[in-house]
Each structure stands twice: as structure tokens, then as C-alpha cells.
Amino acid sequence: MKRIAIIALAGLVAAAFAASAGADSVTSLRGATDIPAANPAPAEHEPKTVRGKFERTFKEQPPLVAHTIDDARKYKINLRQNGCLDCHDKANYEEEKAPMVSKTHYIGADGKEKEEINKGRYFCTQCHVPQMQAEPLVNNTFVGNVGTK
Ligand code: HEC
Numbered sequence: 001m002k003r004i005a006i007i008a009l010a011g012l013v014a015a016a017f018a019a020s021a022g023a024d025s026v027t028s029l030r031g032a033t034d035i036p037a038a039n040p041a042p043a044e045h046e047p048k049t050v051r052g053k054f055e056r057t058f059k060e061q062p063p064l065v066a067h068t069i070d071d072a073r074k075y076k077i078n079l080r081q082n083g084c085l086d087c088h089d090k091a092n093y094e095e096e097k098a099p100m101v102s103k104t105h106y107i108g109a110d111g112k113e114k115e116e117i118n119k120g121r122y123f124c125t126q127c128h129v130p131q132m133q134a135e136p137l138v139n140n141t142f143v144g145n146v147g148t149k
């Protein structure tokens with residue numbers, strides 16, 4: 001008997017919670033769109049590229065990829081192949097006329113520079129991303145720290 005009462009009480013509490021969650025609707029940065037609802041897909045954007053490099057926004061930023069990387073074969077990164085290193089590796093960047101991968105990416109666990117890239121830096125697109133011609137989804141007041149101490 002006692003157990004049934006506890007179960008019934010738990011049910012009531014859960015129902016009360018559900019009702020209150022519905023009452024206070026939370027406004028997300030997506031505005032009036034309900035939280036579980038999907039936004040309409042963004043319009044297709046043109047890629048944004050530069051010759052040379054994009055200016056960095058903050059000092060510690062992994063530089064933005066200056067070119068497109070949508071050719072799935074050319075830019076593939078897997079166990080056997082790394083399209084990015086084909087041009088950016090220190091062994092061949094000069095021939096490919098590409099900027100060399102940062103020296104920091106060749107430092108091994110012992111703190112010394114190696115000939116091969118540190119495997120922690122192998123998946124380039126984990127940190128380096130290409131750019132699109134798009135307006136920010138949400139306005140913000142971010143100020144970079146490039147040029148500050
Ligand atoms: C065919 C050669 C080639 C390949 C492959 C390539 N890049 Fe590049 N990359 C370049 C060149 C050349 C530049 C200099 C900008 C320019 O002129 O396009 C560059 C610029 C960059 C920069 C800007 C560097 C800076 O200092 O701001 C980054 C980051 C970069 N590439 C990352 C990548 C990543 C990540 C991949 C793989 C997904 C990749 N690249 C594949 C040739 C290549």
C-alpha cells in the first residue's frame with residue numbers, strides 16, 4: 001500500500017515539473033524558434049578565399065584555411081593519406097609553394113622537433129577551417145586580441 005502511494009506521489013511530481021517547464025518558455029539565441037524545432041537550412045553560401053592568409057582574430061587562433069577544401073579526394077585525411085600534408089608538410093611545401101605547417105606541429109613528446117608531424121596535429125581540419133561568405137547568425141561584440149599584449 002505504502003509503495004503504491006510513493007509511486008503515485010512520484011507521478012504527481014513529474015507531472016507538475018512537465019507543466020511548469022511548458023509554462024516558462026525559454027528564449028534561445030535562435031529567437032522565436034521553439035527549442036526542439038529545427039531551423040530552416042541556411043542559404044547556400046559562396047566560399048571565401050584569399051591569396052596568402054586571412055588575418056588572425058586572436059593570437060592563439062589556428063589560422064583559417066585560405067582556400068576551399070571541398071574536393072573530397074584531394075583533401076582526404078585518413079590513416080594512409082593526408083591531402084593537407086601533400087602541400088603543407090615541411091618536406092614538400094617549397095615545391096608546392098604553400099606555407100609550411102607550423103614548426104610547433106613537429107614537436108614530439110620529448111619537446112624536440114621531428115621530421116614527421118606530431119600525430120596530435122594529424123587531423124588538420126579539427127582546428128583549421130575554411131570560410132564562407134556569410135553574415136554572422138547572431139550579432140556579437142567580440143573584440144580580438146591581435147596587436148594587444
Ligand atoms: C594543392 C596544395 C594545397 C593543399 C592540398 C592544401 N593547401 Fe592549404 N594552402 C595552400 C596554399 C598555396 C596556401 C596559401 C594561400 C593561397 O595562396 O591559396 C594555403 C594556405 C593555407 C592556410 C593558411 C595559412 C596561414 O598562415 O594563414 C591554412 C591554415 C591551410 N592552407 C590549411 C590547409 C588544410 C587544413 C588542408 C587540407 C584540408 C590544406 N591546406 C590543403 C596549398 C594547399
Ligand code: HEC
Pocket residue numbers: 060061062063082084085088099100101102103104105117120121122123124125126127128
Ligand atoms: C590541435 C589543433 C591543430 C591541428 C590539429 C593542426 N593545427 Fe595547424 N595550427 C594550429 C595553431 C593553434 C596554429 C597557430 C600557432 C602555431 O603556430 O602553433 C597553427 C598554425 C598552422 C599554420 C601556420 C604556420 C605559420 O607559420 O604561420 C599552418 C600552415 C598550419 N597550422 C597547418 C596545419 C596542417 C596542414 C595541419 C594538419 C597536418 C595542422 N595545421 C593541424 C592548430 C592546429
